[in-house]
Amino acid sequence: MFVARILPFPLFCLLAFTAFAVADEPVKPTWRYVPELMRPFWQGEVIEGESVLFIKDEKTGEARAAVLFPIQEVLSVKNSVGDVAYENGKDFVWKADSREIVIPVGSRIPTKTLQELRRPAKSQKYELTHRDGNGEIFFGGRLEYAEMQTCITYRHAADLWKAPVPKFDPKMLPQSVAKLVNKQPLSIVTLGDSISAGANASALYGAAPYQPAYPELVRRQLAERFQGPVEMKNLAVGGTDTGWGLTQIDKVVEAQPQLVILAFGMNDSAGRSAKSYQETTKAMIAKIREKLPECEFILVASMLGNRDWIRLKHEAFPQYRDALNELVEPGIALADLTSIWSGFLELKQDWDQTGNGVNHPNDFGHRVYAQVITTLLEPK
Numbered sequence: 001m002f003v004a005r006i007l008p009f010p011l012f013c014l015l016a017f018t019a020f021a022v023a024d025e026p027v028k029p030t031w032r033y034v035p036e037l038m039r040p041f042w043q044g045e046v047i048e049g050e051s052v053l054f055i056k057d058e059k060t061g062e063a064r065a066a067v068l069f070p071i072q073e074v075l076s077v078k079n080s081v082g083d084v085a086y087e088n089g090k091d092f093v094w095k096a097d098s099r100e101i102v103i104p105v106g107s108r109i110p111t112k113t114l115q116e117l118r119r120p121a122k123s124q125k126y127e128l129t130h131r132d133g134n135g136e137i138f139f140g141g142r143l144e145y146a147e148m149q150t151c152i153t154y155r156h157a158a159d160l161w162k163a164p165v166p167k168f169d170p171k172m173l174p175q176s177v178a179k180l181v182n183k184q185p186l187s188i189v190t191l192g193d194s195i196s197a198g199a200n201a202s203a204l205y206g207a208a209p210y211q212p213a214y215p216e217l218v219r220r221q222l223a224e225r226f227q228g229p230v231e232m233k234n235l236a237v238g239g240t241d242t243g244w245g246l247t248q249i250d251k252v253v254e255a256q257p258q259l260v261i262l263a264f265g266m267n268d269s270a271g272r273s274a275k276s277y278q279e280t281t282k283a284m285i286a287k288i289r290e291k292l293p294e295c296e297f298i299l300v301a302s303m304l305g306n307r308d309w310i311r312l313k314h315e316a317f318p319q320y321r322d323a324l325n326e327l328v329e330p331g332i333a334l335a336d337l338t339s340i341w342s343g344f345l346e347l348k349q350d351w352d353q354t355g356n357g358v359n360h361p362n363d364f365g366h367r368v369y370a371q372v373i374t375t376l377l378e379p380k
Contacts, residue, residue: 031203031210038221040371041068042161049151051080051364053351054103056111063103063111068347069156070097076153077101077109080146080363081208084108099347101152110148117351128358129310137309140356142205149352149362163343164336166375172333173296176259177377183228189255190215191245191284192263192300194238200355201366211363215261217370225378233257241267242280249284253291260288260295261335261373265302266359269316278323285332296331298373299324301338305359306350312359318342335373 037048052065071094077086086092091107094100103109118135121127128137138144170177179186190196198204198213211217219232233255235248242264252260262284268277281299288295301321305312321338328334344353355362361369 029208029210031212033220033224035224037367038217038371038374040165040375041368042165045072045158046075046153046155048153049078049364049367050153051146051149051151051353051362052101052348053145053149054101054109054111055349055351056103056113058113058115061105063107063109064100065103065150065352066099066348067101067152067154068099068344069154069160070099071101071154071156072096073155074101074152075155076151078151078153079110080143080149080151080202082151083208086150109150112148117357131308131310133310137306137357139358140200140354143200143202143207145200145351145354145357146202146362151364161343163346164339166335166372168375168377168379169333170379171330172328173259173298173377174330175294176296177379179258180222180226180228180230180377181379183226185229185231186222186259187231187233187255187257188215188219188259188261189233189252189257190218190236190261190263191248191252192236192261193240193265193267194236195266195303195360195369196234196236196261196263196300197238198234198236198366199238200360200362202363209363211366214361214366214369214373217367218261218373221370221374222377225374236263239267240264241270241272242277242284243272245284246280246287249287249291252288257292257295259298261298261300263300263302265300265317265320266305268320269302269305269313270311271313272316274316274319274323277320278326281324282327285327296333298333298335298376299327300335300369300373301325303337303359303361303365303369304341304345306354306357307345308350309358333376335369335376337369337372340368340372 054063054065056063091109093102117138119138124139201213203210203212215234219230223230317338353365
């Protein structure tokens with residue numbers, strides 16, 4: 001069984017290089033922080049580097065994909081690395097006030113047929129049986145989906161996102177926010193599964209655009225926003241669930257955090273009830289507070305996995321979110337990625353923002369995770 005263990009260019013997927021290098025050693029490329037990339041996607045009138053995967057009609061040869069919002073102006077269309085810019089009217093066409101972008105025959109933009117996103121039964125490392133019984137979902141263990149996806153930066157009308165979004169509440173995480181505002185050191189620990197460990201973020205594989213996973217994006221955004229010291233200790237391990245998290249309390253306490261991000265659910269959904277999920281999460285909080293009574297928490301309600309994977313219990317995710325929401329009180333906040341992903345999947349397809357085909361985000365998704373979490377900590 002498998003378990004989860006552009007304002008226009010050059011803002012999207014910019015690369016920077018470290019300012020120092022040891023003689024005769026190659027300079028290591030790294031992701032460059034750009035504030036526009038970390039602005040919540042539901043705010044403003046420009047969405048940066050939204051990912052899509054164009055699906056080709058085998059009869060006509062045309063391919064299509066939809067973005068989240070009706071387009072007023074396309075600012076940039078690039079590959080996921082960010083080093084190839086595509087031409088309007090040649091590589092893609094679009095109509096104002098439509099969410100659809102069309103890829104004509106002869107375009108340089110990658111396209112796939114629906115059949116190419118399937119594999120024969122039992123032909124992959126993990127058995128990912130499609131819900132319709134016709135083979136398996138194609139699994140991308142590294143950046144295979146990113147290589148198929150395209151990043152769109154475009155202008156749209158404001159205030160179009162209708163799904164729930166996080167809101168800053170000064171009562172929820174007052175001590176963490178006070179440290180940030182006063183430029184005092186803030187120590188954060190993230191405990192979670194493979195999503196938090198960085199699976200399918202480009203930095204994990206040393207590949208462009210070298211974007212780190214959401215915990216480091218959270219650290220970087222808070223450090224840049226408040227211009228103070230923020231430390232992130234990432235204790236996440238792939239393939240884990242809340243039961244495993246309960247065994248890691250000593251490691252969490254050892255790091256002496258003021259804020260802990262608990263991010264489980266994808267693997268729990270294989271069989272843990274919402275009540276058990278809630279009780280185990282509550283126990284983690286209690287055990288940490290036995291040693292660190294002032295510690296604050298952000299509870300992450302997970303993104304959704306691929307609805308077409310037969311073994312994924314999709315109904316568990318909103319149940320888990322509601323269970324976490326019952327734990328919310330001053331000092332414990334909820335980062336609701338479940339509702340965000342539900343909104344995504346009403347407008348787009350799973351393959352548009354998946355990192356591996358089944359249950360990880362791509363770079364765009366990791367940025368969304370960070371946008372949701374940092375919103376809880378940023379007074380407006």
